[in-house]
Amino acid sequence: MAVLDAADAVPLIIPAIGREFRLEELLERLDGLLLTGSPSNVEPHRYGGDASRPGTWHDPDRDDVTLPLIPRAVAAGVPVLGICRGFQEINVAFGGTLWQHLHEVPGNLDHRDDPEQALDQQYGPAHEVVFEPDGLLRRLAGSERLQVNSLHGQGVRELGKDLAIEARAPDGVVEAFRVRTARNFAVAVQWHPEWRVGTNSFSRALFAEFGAACRSQR
Secondary structure (H helix, E strand, O other): HHHHOOOOOOOOOOOOOHOOOHHHHHHOOOEEEOOOOOHHHOOOOHHHOOOOOOOEOOOOOHHHEEEEEEHHHHHHHOOEEOOOOOHHHHHHHOOOOEEHHHHHOOOOOOOOOOOOOOHHHHHOOOOEEEEEOHHHHHHHHHEEEEEEEOOOOOEEEEEEOEEEEEEEOOOOEEEEEOOOOOOOEEEOOOOOOOOOOHHHHHHHHHHHHHHHHHHHHH
């Protein structure tokens, strides 16, 4: 609904059918690419990480589609917005790595949600992020700080090539970045701006910027 209501665009689902896609033909039909969140994680062998612990959810077919699609979309000038898993996918697609258990890294906050809570609590404000002074998100927010939700156990370890930090959490964890070399909108956030988008001025501004870029690309 955030795409429909705040970006003023029509969302179409790209099925995760692995390597069956002809990516260049797909890109010719896209006005924009939104990479959503998911309970699954990027497979660690995609970025040279250690094997996942038992019980970790993965979606190799999605990885097979998104990881090669992302840099091609950026290079073609297709607007890209990454959210949560999508944020991590973009980092991996550009050569970055991930912490698989952020809360176990000394000095880090616990960025996970409590699944026993009601959804309004899970997706409620959890911590603030601080925007980079000259970043796109700082301009959209109209302030240097923003309260965001937090529902992720993994996060950026090494930032991918050509990515520029847009925001950090209080513990220094990267919470947003843009693709520095992109010809069009290419931004990712670790939190979930789609939640209650109608009541959050920053989230509306973010989706509106993405939607405007999609219409320009079309």
